[in-house]
Amino acid sequence: MKRHLICLVAILILNIKGGVVAEELLFNTQDFPPFNYTVDNKVEGPAADIIRGACQALSYNCKFKLLPWRRAISEVKEGKAHGLFVIGWNKERDQWLYYSPPLMETAYGFFVRKSNTLNYSGLKDIEGYRVGVFGPSNTSKSLEKIKQSMESESLSAIQIKMVSDDINIFKMLDDPKRNLTSVYSNKDVGMAIIHQVNLDNIRYAGSHKKLNYYFGLSKEFTDKKVADAFSKAVSDMRNSGKLKEILDSYHMQLAPLDK
Known part of the structure; x- marks a missing residue:
């Protein structure tokens, strides 16, 4: 049932004048301070701020859910959520996730x-x-x-x-x-x-x-145009200095671009 619901969300992703508009995207994460944590039941941290900035630039409605890590991953694989953060790169994940540009270096x-x-x-x-x-x-x-x-x-x-x-x-x-x-x-x-x-x-x-940390979007349950739009939004934030500004506020290092 939940798989069908998220597929319905995917259907709401429309091409309008060459752009991509998503009704809603769901991101899973874990309690992983100082990168991800909750304050007054709201997911906070540098990655959440970056994703919110990209969502705002794209006029996407993005929601976050903090879960135990294994469950966070399984929900994305099952289509109960679209994205996952923060993650390091590995070959297995690269098979089923669209990776964002690198966010922070650790x-x-x-x-x-x-x-x-x-x-x-x-x-x-x-x-x-x-x-x-x-x-x-x-x-x-x-x-x-x-x-x-x-x-x-x-x-x-x-x-x-x-x-x-x-x-x-x-x-x-x-x-x-x-x-x-x-x-x-x-x-x-x-x-x-x-x-x-x-x-x-x-x-x-x-x-x-x-190593660098990223966020990822499910290849099975996220339109590639949405993933590409996110990557461009994050790249624009890097080029404008906004990405560094967010990371500086958390005393974290901007990741170098992948070669």
């Missing part, structure tokens, strides 16, 4: 207790570590690749502890009795959790890789 890296002197610069620095990570997620996939690289280089590979609650994994690291050496996380997310939960025993020990 990094994945390692957090440790302050008693640990780690200053991460390479795989040898974390030999034998027991590393926690939120997942399944792009972050956990990245950590799995780290483990595989260590094994291929005959290093003492990390052990991975995957948890479906990112706050809980940081609390585990904060407690020396939990036998966790490190947490692999988005840097901005980890710093927000440390501040939110007052985990004064944890510090950031260095970045593993930089």
Whole structure:
């Protein structure tokens, strides 16, 4: 039934004088501060502000729903929502999502207790570590690749502890009795959790890789003209300086354009 409803929404997308007008678009996200969160039951954050700006420029009526991440993804795949944010790029998602231009740049890296002197610069620095990570997620996939690289280089590979609650994994690291050496996380997310939960025993020990965040629109349930219009609107916001202005207000870095 819900699939039929969203198809009816898609039918309301009309070509008018060469432009695209959408009656309504639904975006799913997760509680993922400082990128996405709620204030007074309203989804807020830099990506929400950017999408609202694009929707306003296009005269689209856009709505947001904050859900557990697995459900947020499944609803878009099932046609119960059109879009998803914020997301990193991977091959699997690229099969079913139209990606926006890059929005903000961030990094994945390692957090440790302050008693640990780690200053991460390479795989040898974390030999034998027991590393926690939120997942399944792009972050956990990245950590799995780290483990595989260590094994291929005959290093003492990390052990991975995957948890479906990112706050809980940081609390585990904060407690020396939990036998966790490190947490692999988005840097901005980890710093927000440390501040939110007052985990004064944890510090950031260095970045593993930089990455860009995007929003995506379902290829199955969103007209490509709508996706193209969104991409152009975001590009126009970049060119006008509006995108940087929004990100500056959140102390975040504008993503470089994809090559």
